[in-house]
Amino acid sequence: MSVSKAIRVLYFTSALFGLFGLLSCSHSEIVGDDFIISVHELKEIMESDTSCVIIDFRTRRELKSGIIQEAKWVDFNDPNFVSKVADYNGKEIYLYCHSWRRSEVAAKELLGKGYEDIYSVLDGIKVWKRNDYVTEKPFK
Numbered sequence: 001m002s003v004s005k006a007i008r009v010l011y012f013t014s015a016l017f018g019l020f021g022l023l024s025c026s027h028s029e030i031v032g033d034d035f036i037i038s039v040h041e042l043k044e045i046m047e048s049d050t051s052c053v054i055i056d057f058r059t060r061r062e063l064k065s066g067i068i069q070e071a072k073w074v075d076f077n078d079p080n081f082v083s084k085v086a087d088y089n090g091k092e093i094y095l096y097c098h099s100w101r102r103s104e105v106a107a108k109e110l111l112g113k114g115y116e117d118i119y120s121v122l123d124g125i126k127v128w129k130r131n132d133y134v135t136e137k138p139f140k
Helices: 003-023 027-031 039-048 061-065 081-088 101-112 124-130
Strands: 053-056 093-096 118-121
Touching: 039 093, 039 118, 039 124, 053 081, 081 101, 093 101, 093 124, 101 118
Parallel strands: 053 093, 093 118
Antiparallel strands: none
């Protein structure tokens, strides 16, 4: 095989593997960070859009410190958490946890399942409370 033919085969093989890699990416990996918002943005959204859904993705024990007003609770450790959010599909859904990591994972999972209008709140309730934004006791 000539050198030029070997280079073409190598180039084609590399391009093919690159294409397979791109096609195997989930929707959330392609989206980038467009689904991440700050606590300040969430507060502004809550003041102007009463139809948005806010979901707390912390554990039951973590809820004792308070939740964001009107938030729904879904335990992140529940293996069926995706189905528990299904009732809200089609609405803007804002997910938060203590600091952000779990809500990011949950948002990526939901985006990967075809949900749209899913947002993860950067820094979570930790920064929400640091800014003295309103919280309430869970399960009134």
